[in-house]
Amino acid sequence: MSTSDVVTPPIDVMTPGRKKHRGLLEEVWHNFKKNRLSLTGGVIVMLSIVVAVFAPILAPYNPVEQFNAPPGQHNPLPPLSRSEEGTLFLLGSDKVGRDILSRAIYGCRTLLQLAASSITIAFVLGILMGGVAGYRKGSWVDETIMRVVDIMLSFPTLVLAIALVGAFGVGKTHIGPITLSNMFKIAIVIAITYSPAFARVMRGVVLQEMAEDYVDAAKMSGGSGWQILTGEIFVNTIPPLIVQGSLNMATTVLTSASLSFLGLGLQPPRPSLGIMLNEARDYMFGGAWWYALVPGVFILLIILGFNLLGDGLRDSLDPRQARRTRL
């Protein structure tokens, strides 16, 4: 082309065409709803959240109230049996006569509370560490943060939990004016072991985005490093972080349940699915199949739901990646 020969008419002000593209959310929903499995996951997750939120309404009895077995029988009672007081145990009772359904519903609540708070802490920690490391790539800041992340990553969750619970006990901990509830302590333990995953994802995405010209353009506009990181780069890191978050949610639920199963998490008589499983161990081969089955199925469904939802979100947020992994 020889541009010098081209005579262009004076340029009129252009107006955009009529076609309106979908926004990010619409796009994601459009992709998401096509996949039945991820929709199922979404429904399970929604249901468990509803159960957790409305536990006091949904649970037939107080989860810590004990009922006596009718004469001639003893707890645990099988599903659909009645106590001496005449209350109906839909899914049976446990060893001291508490309603298993009510305990499972409340257990679902505590489990989700714990998982959600730990994932939130892990999210914030990870984003901060990964974002700063990525923005200062190759510097001593990056090296230091990523080595700390490596150390955190190499710590087994359970060992760390045993150490911390051993050090601080299972009750409330007072550090100066701050009182840490047991739940919060456990959430921090879990968060510490999961934040490295977020830090690495965040660093990777930030590195990728730093190669784009808009970062240089933002520097040319006079923005400071912090302004560029929070105002320009961060919006582009959200989709992969959401995927990481929803996929990690499942493992976080599992870790929370394992911790209470080992007696390191929430303490009885607080209803917790992990504790219920632990109690059920003694009755597993004595014919009380419902005792372990109910909390087990609750945990299984929650984890399955989050896994399916996470996969679906990943596929719909990054369709190209999805096609590659499905091959």
Place this chain on the structure above:
Amino acid sequence: MSSLNSNDGSLVEVIGLKKYFPARGDWFAQMLDRRQIKAVDGISFSVPTGTTLGLVGESGSGKTTTGRLIARLTKPTAGQVRYKSKDIAPVSGRQLKGLRRSVQMIFQDPSSSLNRRKTAGQIVKEPLRIHELVSKQAMESRLVELMEMVGLSHHFLNRYPHEMSGGQRQRVGIARALAVEPEFVICDEPVTALDVSIQAQILNLLMDLQDQLDLTYLFIAHDLSVVKHVSDRVAVMYLGKIVEIADTDALFSDPKHPYSRALLGAIPRPDPRAGKRMVLHGEVPSPINPPSGCRFHPRCPEQIGEICWQKEPDGITLPNGTSVACHLYADEGR
């Protein structure tokens, strides 16, 4: 305005500018491998106020690095970039923010230079907000004004980059650069990523804006016909060095350096009988270990002997104002 600037009317002066990158990425590999990529290796030129200097060269010749050095997106290894006679390397903080108001950049790929999660309005607003140039009430009208300046209606303010064509995106990039009312604009291959049919529109827009706003341009490109269209003077780069700087007419009618001649030979001509074209053989050598003497000598069809690979040629100013770094002209300097 130009008379207020430095003695010779140059807005930007580049003196012996060098930029070396480590050949390896991380610090550990760098300890084992201390080789350096000499992306820009001692170049000097100046850009007079109100003019356009074209900077051409093959990929890897260091022209984009030169642009980034002048924009102070990276710091030089040696040498100086002077803006209004003042070295910009030590500038930081508040002063750097001030420099960002005077020197702006238009990027090559408008799909990468616009944040894909922001609307055109948000993108153009950003520099205005950072420098606090416009009050909240006046913002909307200033945005509309900027958009119309680059030929876009205000409807585009709510559009995301993926809802626009390449040419429209580049216009948004231009509007962002001009939002701070700069004096000097580095155009880093602003039309390379665009359709041929759109290129002329953008070039004409850039030239109209130069007239309206008294802008000074450094125009980086690898397409000589584009450079011919917009430049007053042209600098030809090869392997981190400038081999020739000449007025546009002089360069295109009578290129002096053998490399410039070869580059001009690469412009497609409609007439097949227009004469023999000079064709270069071989690849561009590695900037890690550039050839001795004149860097062009391994590919040069007009070598005159030993001196070419032993002595690096200095810039020689010819009577018509052309500066050329080639031993062929050793006796013709003024």
